[in-house]
Amino acid sequence: MMSLSLRKKLGILLGIAVLCLALARYTADFSGGVFLNELLAPLQGTVMQIWHRAEAAFEYVGQAKKISEENAALRQRVRELTWENNRLKEYVYENQRLLQLLDFKERQAERFTLLGARVISRAPHSQSGILVVDRGGRDGVTMNMVAVSDAGLVGQVVAVGESTSKVLLILDRECAAGAIVQETRTPGVIEGSRESPGLLRMVDLPYDAQLEVGQVVVTSGMGGIFPGGIPIGEIEKVEGSALDKYAVVRPYVDFNRLEKVFLITEVHNVPEPADGADGL
Known part of the structure; x- marks a missing residue:
């Protein structure tokens, strides 16, 4: 289950993404003159920085989930291999013991x-x-x-x-x-x-x-x-x-x-x- 804090953060990032897209489209289509473009340039630059950070954050969340799933699969595999290794060791010890007992019986x-x-x-x-x-x-x-x-x-x-x-x-x-x-x-x-x-x-x-x-x-x-x-x-x-x-x-x-x-x-x-x- 996703925590409340994480859902809030994702909601904020989504809002920022929508704002970035709206401003980017608005400034791209707007032909109100050089003065307005100069006025909006700093804001547009800040918005684009926020957009790139939001994009990186979404990518991080996706990578983290993938890494978590891979780690869980690896831990399960390690448990399976540990069981198998212990079983094989037990067979080796059992065979050694049986050979020792067989030798004793023959003697x-x-x-x-x-x-x-x-x-x-x-x-x-x-x-x-x-x-x-x-x-x-x-x-x-x-x-x-x-x-x-x-x-x-x-x-x-x-x-x-x-x-x-x-x-x-x-x-x-x-x-x-x-x-x-x-x-x-x-x-x-x-x-x-x-x-x-x-x-x-x-x-x-x-x-x-x-x-x-x-x-x-x-x-x-x-x-x-x-x-x-x-x-x-x-x-x-x-x-x-x-x-x-x-x-x-x-x-x-x-x-x-x-x-x-x-x-x-x-x-x-x-x-x-x-x-x-x-x-x-």
């Missing part, structure tokens, strides 16, 4: 049969550390199947539907797993840390356990659910007394950015490596 083919699954949501009670994946009973998923990523241990299946399943994360205290320090073969149990969400604790350690920061913790295979040799994380610090010692372990899996997992549908009977675990 683990001798040890495990793996079923890929996409994380579709976190359960409403996410404080319990549950993820929902897009694989279920019709895909061959069963209770207690172990979930892993290319980084390490994720958790275990605790509920199976027709097309989806719930995975209880190793971060949850209800999802304890037998573990062992890779370098020293020190056994223990990994559980979620109540004091430090996002971290793990390795408990039930021998009283003479010698633990160091940076040592690698893997599954021990004890307990009958988690196969041995799956990487869990690294020891970040050791706390407690000699009789109640425990290690704080930072998991290898970044659970906040977890988008895809693998469910171990079959464990192959292959000899363990000499050092106990070559990891995933």
Whole structure:
């Protein structure tokens, strides 16, 4: 909508234009002598200046409208190209990630049969550390199947539907797993840390356990659910007394950015490596 101020200005310019045309015609047709022509000359010059300015103003208004329309079209095009660019970037990242996961699956083919699954949501009670994946009973998923990523241990299946399943994360205290320090073969149990969400604790350690920061913790295979040799994380610090010692372990899996997992549908009977675990 044109503003009232702009309409007033255009009305004034239109009036000036009409006046200019009238005076120009009058002075052109008038033959009243040199004196009158001399008398009207300054006025005619002023009128012509006003006319040229009015003409320039009309041209400016037209150009401004055209430029405004072109700018609007360009902004729309920029928005469209931005969306397209982001979509193409997402395809690139997705392809890179899929190639990485495919390589991981191929490397683990001798040890495990793996079923890929996409994380579709976190359960409403996410404080319990549950993820929902897009694989279920019709895909061959069963209770207690172990979930892993290319980084390490994720958790275990605790509920199976027709097309989806719930995975209880190793971060949850209800999802304890037998573990062992890779370098020293020190056994223990990994559980979620109540004091430090996002971290793990390795408990039930021998009283003479010698633990160091940076040592690698893997599954021990004890307990009958988690196969041995799956990487869990690294020891970040050791706390407690000699009789109640425990290690704080930072998991290898970044659970906040977890988008895809693998469910171990079959464990192959292959000899363990000499050092106990070559990891995933």
